[in-house]
Amino acid sequence: xxxxxxxxxxxxxxxxxxxxxxxxxxxxxxxxxxxxxxxxxxxxxxxxxxxxxxxxxxxxxxxxxxxxxxxxxxxxxxxxxxxxxxxxxxxxxxxxxxxxxxxxxxxxxxxxxxxxxxxxxxxxxxxxxxxxxxxx
Amino acid sequence: xxxxxxxxxxxxxxxxxxxxxxxxxxxxxxxxxxxxxxxxxxxxxxxxxxxxxxxxxxxxxxxxxxxxxxxxxxxxxxxxxxxxxxxxxxxxxxxxxxxxxxxxxxxxxxxxxxxxxxxxxxxxxxxxxxxxxxxxxxxxxxxxxxxxxxxxxxxxxxxxxxxxxxxxxxxxxxxxxxxxxxxxxxx
Numbered sequence: 001x002x003x004x005x006x007x008x009x010x011x012x013x014x015x016x017x018x019x020x021x022x023x024x025x026x027x028x029x030x031x032x033x034x035x036x037x038x039x040x041x042x043x044x045x046x047x048x049x050x051x052x053x054x055x056x057x058x059x060x061x062x063x064x065x066x067x068x069x070x071x072x073x074x075x076x077x078x079x080x081x082x083x084x085x086x087x088x089x090x091x092x093x094x095x096x097x098x099x100x101x102x103x104x105x106x107x108x109x110x111x112x113x114x115x116x117x118x119x120x121x122x123x124x125x126x127x128x129x130x131x132x133x134x135x136x
Numbered sequence: 137x138x139x140x141x142x143x144x145x146x147x148x149x150x151x152x153x154x155x156x157x158x159x160x161x162x163x164x165x166x167x168x169x170x171x172x173x174x175x176x177x178x179x180x181x182x183x184x185x186x187x188x189x190x191x192x193x194x195x196x197x198x199x200x201x202x203x204x205x206x207x208x209x210x211x212x213x214x215x216x217x218x219x220x221x222x223x224x225x226x227x228x229x230x231x232x233x234x235x236x237x238x239x240x241x242x243x244x245x246x247x248x249x250x251x252x253x254x255x256x257x258x259x260x261x262x263x264x265x266x267x268x269x270x271x272x273x274x275x276x277x278x279x280x281x282x283x284x285x286x287x288x289x290x291x292x293x294x295x296x297x298x299x300x301x302x303x304x305x306x307x308x309x310x311x312x313x314x315x316x317x318x319x320x321x322x323x
Contacts, residue, residue: 003202005164010206013157017207018214019141020150024245026226026234032306032313035229038147043287045151046158050292053159064166072168075280075290077297084278085286085301089308091271093317094264096246098283099276100171102269103204107211110246112253116269123273124175128189134278 017104025096032093078136084127142218144225158292167199170285171207172276174200237318250321260323279304 017023022042030036056062057070064070092098095116097105102120105113127134161167178201180194223243231242241249255261276282279301281290287305290298 002165003199006161006167006199006202007206007209009157009160009164010203010208011210011213012153012206013203014207014210014212015214015218016145016150016153016210018211019218019220020145020147021224021245022150023211024224025247025251026224026230026242026245028309029234029313030227030230032309033230033233035227035233041147042151042154043283045148046155046288047291049152049155050158050288051294053155054162054293057159057162062163064163066165068166070162070166072162072293075286075295075297077300078280080278080280081286081297081301082304084275084280085304086275086308086311087271088275088279088282089305089310090312090316091268091273091275091308092283092305093309093312094320095268095272097272098171099175099272100204100207100282100284102272103171103207104211105246107208108215108245109212110251112251112256112265115256116265116272119266119269120273120276121175121178123270123275124172124277125179125183125185125187125190125273126270127274127277128176128179128187129185131189 013100014104014107017101018108023097023101023104023108028093028096080134080136083135138218142220144220154288155292158289161203165199168285169289170200170281171204172273172282172285173197174204175273176277177201238321258323260321263320263323275308 020042021027027039031039054072062070097116099120102113102117106117158169161169177194177197180190180192184190224245226242239247239249241247250260250264256265279286281301283305286298286301291302
């Protein structure tokens with residue numbers, strides 16, 4: 001039951017994804033063609049709100065509602081962020097979706113995206129399988 | 137009020153809500169915003185196959201599965217009850233560019249001539265629906281995150297590897313859009 005709150009945050013997030021048309025293949029095309037400010041506005045505003053929020057959480061040493069200290073681990077650089085990042089970018093432009101919007105597209109009735117999601121899960125699985133052999 | 141909600145939401149409204157997800161998840165339970173990890177948890181839960189990368193207690197991360205289930209329900213609610221009666225407005229330049237490479241349908245969130253079940257077995261459908269999905273899943277895990285984990289959570293917490301990842305996402309997307317897409321769409 002303690003996970004229901006995350007379901008609720010997800011619902012608000014999903015409604016926003018749909019209503020701001022972030023899940024649209026066309027909005028992603030507009031972004032990669034530099035023909036609309038929309039997606040840059042969404043991501044840019046989100047980052048600014050995120051930066052301010054995290055600074056406030058750190059400044060006031062806020063704890064989670066369960067009393068846990070909030071810790072954000074540092075991300076370590078590795079080559080995967082470039083190679084994997086490029087591969088994801090190729091997939092993002094062709095499917096018009098990053099992982100979040102995949103779920104939202106399915107919810108919005110594009111049932112064939114279920115196959116895209118299964119394929120993405122399979123891609124993750126193959127990464128796990130050959131991970132040791134990849135440059136990091 | 138309902139009429140206003142049914143209109144497409146402007147970027148600043150969406151940006152603020154998406155941005156607030158970061159502190160919401162931190163304050164609710166010290167959770168880091170990131171969606172592509174759910175794909176890993178699904179692998180760990182369903183097909184771990186003794187692969188070390190999937191040997192961990194995925195149940196401890198199950199909040200993330202609730203979160204994406206919520207995204208699916210939210211999109212369903214948005215689509216069913218809050219749907220915009222007008223067709224989507226796409227920039228004329230984008231429509232012109234896409235028509236030039238062979239896209240024919242512009243009246244929904246996605247081009248239905250490409251993303252439909254009967255196209256699944258064509259080479260074009262294979263690339264857009266199956267190969268594209270594979271690249272999203274493989275690439276995000278290799279990069280250690282996606283648009284949420286790197287571009288939003290990572291940049292919000294001022295981590296430079298996330299900036300490298302975000303730039304790589306953009307470069308990959310630009311290569312696909314401007315070089316590969318015109319070839320792939322005509323498959």
